[in-house]
Amino acid sequence: MNRERKYDKTLLIDRCDKDGIADAAKHLREGEVVAFPTETVYGLGANALNADAVEKIYEAKGRPGDNPLIVHIYDKTQIEEIASEVTPLAQRLMDAFMPGPITVIMKKKDCIPDKVTAGLDTVGVRMPSDPTAHTFLEACACPVAAPSANLSGSPSPTMASHVMNDMNGYIYAVVDGGDSNYGLESTVVDATGSEPVILRPGAVTKEDIDALLSADTAYAGSLKAGDVPPAPGMKYRHYAPGAEVRIMMTPESASRITEIDEETEFKSLPEEEKQALFDTAAPYIKDVHDILASNPLARVGIYAGSEVKTMIAKLDDKLTASHVHFYCYGKAGDVEAASHGLFAGLRHLDLQAVDYILAAGFSDNGIGKAYMNRLSKAAGKKGEISPDMPQKSDSHISREGELSYDAFENVFTASVLFVSEENRALSCACEAIMTSLLRKNAPFCAEGDTSIGAELYCESAGLYAIDGEGPDKQMVKALKECCDINAAHHLAVRATPSVYNNNDLIIAMHDEQAYEIVKAFPDIADRVFSISTYAASKGLVFKNDSGKVLSVSIPDPKGENYETYCHTAKALKAWLEILLPYIVKDLGAEKV
Numbered sequence: 001m002n003r004e005r006k007y008d009k010t011l012l013i014d015r016c017d018k019d020g021i022a023d024a025a026k027h028l029r030e031g032e033v034v035a036f037p038t039e040t041v042y043g044l045g046a047n048a049l050n051a052d053a054v055e056k057i058y059e060a061k062g063r064p065g066d067n068p069l070i071v072h073i074y075d076k077t078q079i080e081e082i083a084s085e086v087t088p089l090a091q092r093l094m095d096a097f098m099p100g101p102i103t104v105i106m107k108k109k110d111c112i113p114d115k116v117t118a119g120l121d122t123v124g125v126r127m128p129s130d131p132t133a134h135t136f137l138e139a140c141a142c143p144v145a146a147p148s149a150n151l152s153g154s155p156s157p158t159m160a161s162h163v164m165n166d167m168n169g170y171i172y173a174v175v176d177g178g179d180s181n182y183g184l185e186s187t188v189v190d191a192t193g194s195e196p197v198i199l200r201p202g203a204v205t206k207e208d209i210d211a212l213l214s215a216d217t218a219y220a221g222s223l224k225a226g227d228v229p230p231a232p233g234m235k236y237r238h239y240a241p242g243a244e245v246r247i248m249m250t251p252e253s254a255s256r257i258t259e260i261d262e263e264t265e266f267k268s269l270p271e272e273e274k275q276a277l278f279d280t281a282a283p284y285i286k287d288v289h290d291i292l293a294s295n296p297l298a299r300v301g302i303y304a305g306s307e308v309k310t311m312i313a314k315l316d317d318k319l320t321a322s323h324v325h326f327y328c329y330g331k332a333g334d335v336e337a338a339s340h341g342l343f344a345g346l347r348h349l350d351l352q353a354v355d356y357i358l359a360a361g362f363s364d365n366g367i368g369k370a371y372m373n374r375l376s377k378a379a380g381k382k383g384e385i386s387p388d389m390p391q392k393s394d395s396h397i398s399r400e401g402e403l404s405y406d407a408f409e410n411v412f413t414a415s416v417l418f419v420s421e422e423n424r425a426l427s428c429a430c431e432a433i434m435t436s437l438l439r440k441n442a443p444f445c446a447e448g449d450t451s452i453g454a455e456l457y458c459e460s461a462g463l464y465a466i467d468g469e470g471p472d473k474q475m476v477k478a479l480k481e482c483c484d485i486n487a488a489h490h491l492a493v494r495a496t497p498s499v500y501n502n503n504d505l506i507i508a509m510h511d512e513q514a515y516e517i518v519k520a521f522p523d524i525a526d527r528v529f530s531i532s533t534y535a536a537s538k539g540l541v542f543k544n545d546s547g548k549v550l551s552v553s554i555p556d557p558k559g560e561n562y563e564t565y566c567h568t569a570k571a572l573k574a575w576l577e578i579l580l581p582y583i584v585k586d587l588g589a590e591k592v
């Protein structure tokens with residue numbers, strides 16, 4: 001499904017901005033799509049009484065509208081407006097768990113268009129407990145149909161930046177309510193009969209429902225090939241990152257293991273605890289080795305508790321250390337924390353362009369049921385994949401929306417990496433500017449061969465970066481105001497060998513940084529430069545009016561005033577515009 005960019009930019013509205021929320025709510029009521037936070041994940045909302053508005057949700061998600069949507073309310077009195085029958089069971093569930101992370105399926109009223117329910121005669125009703133959701137839905141003053149606010153095929157968003165990454169330019173606004181509390185979508189319960197059926201596990205668990213009803217609640221059966229899906233949404237491969245996901249069942253899965261950090265005297269721990277820690281980390285190392293045996297350049301992501309990272313560091317396995325990116329959800333064994341971080345972790349690791357993700361598994365009860373349900377879907381376990389499951393690369397293509405490489409017989413990818421200290425200001429700016437230049441100049445083809453497409457990318461990293469740190473705010477502001485480039489969603493990446501391996505050309509901000517890289521990794525010396533040595537290697541010499549040769553080195557604006565940041569942003573843009581054709585050529589490509 002083609003996505004059409006509708007807005008120059010999507011408004012990002014802070015939860016404290018009353019006027020902004022009122023404006024977004026008014027636009028939603030009048031037919032626009034607005035994303036809003038909830039305690040589970042962010043939703044992509046439209047007026048549930050307006051079929052044309054609901055259609056726009058699907059255009060923004062890039063998927064046909066054949067999945068029933070949940071209708072969101074802020075007050076239980078709205079239920080009479082949308083449901084034709086509230087069974088005693090539905091009433092009990094709502095009394096106990098609403099507002100909260102539950103969706104209750106009831107018979108619908110005629111005013112709810114078929115577009116919302118995918119032609120079913122039932123409707124899912126949900127009343128979020130998140131205070132920003134409440135404020136926003138109240139301002140909308142209409143029932144709001146909303147699926148999760150991710151692009152079709154990518155993990156559900158748990159932060160406004162995730163929504164922006166997927167939706168910028170495609171919807172009117174995003175209300176930023178911070179990090180979603182639970183991080184997994186609501187429990188969906190069919191309450192049209194006298195016995196509840198759990199269609200999708202979530203933070204309201206089977207155990208919670210059993211305790212309320214003194215019963216043994218049923219889950220809707222897992223799908224077998226050829227079955228008609230009970231909840232139509234289950235036929236899609238959801239929550240899928242680009243990498244191959246493997247589930248790691250280790251002692252971490254069963255219980256909390258001993259908390260340790262870098263300072264812990266490992267030797268002094270009781271034998272059993274040591275063994276459990278070792279047994280938790282060792283399978284990851286083994287898998288990394290197995291992966292590297294068949295693909296020596298593979299980048300591997302690990303989604304696990306912090307003890308796994310600490311243990312792997314303690315075991316000091318060089319091969320693993322140099323190929324792995326971590327995203328730690330919290331203390332090992334904390335299944336709530338693992339659920340909360342799962343989608344953010346999958347997205348983060350995906351951005352590191354890892355080829356594999358090794359993710360901690362948990363036992364299948366309580367919230368662990370919902371966690372394992374989402375993780376197995378990400379891992380593409382059989383039974384939940386549709387036969388026409390999108391190919392791995394689809395998400396990249398639709399994310400790049402405007403670039404079309406369909407016309408080429410063959411397409412190769414190549415990328416340039418900019419390196420600085422912290423990856424929060426200079427290199428982050430270079431990435432944002434270069435990405436925008438590459439987009440503007442695309443498509444590219446192989447040098448001298450127009451039948452082969454060249455998808456060119458840009459990354460950035462920092463020699464001393466802390467993975468996942470946000471960008472320098474002044475830099476973001478300067479890029480926005482001086483270059484009209486958005487870098488707000490940048491996340492810092494540590495420059496590691498696997499990052500270097502993934503890039504064909506490496507340009508550091510300063511000579512010393514380039515030297516440091518070459519010293520540590522002499523075998524990549526022929527593709528490492530600083531901005532000034534790169535310019536010099538192309539014979540580019542710049543002089544001012546009086547003939548003095550100008551330095552190409554860009555000082556770090558950190559700690560300087562905003563004016564310096566603006567100056568830096570403009571200078572970087574000017575340099576990169578000059579260097580663009582040389583970079584494209586070095587990546588083996590040319591403009592079509």
Ligand code: TXA
Binds near residue numbers: 199
């Ligand atoms: O936490 C959540 O539920 C989030 C937030 C935004 O509220 N929403 C969400 O929506 O996850 P979505 O569209 O990604 O998933 C909705 C699920 C699907 O599995 C869908 O099939 C099921 O709810 N569903 C909705 N209405 C239904 C109905 N009438 N009958 C059966 N299943 C229904």
Ligand code: MG
Binds near residue numbers: 238
């Ligand atoms: Mg969804």
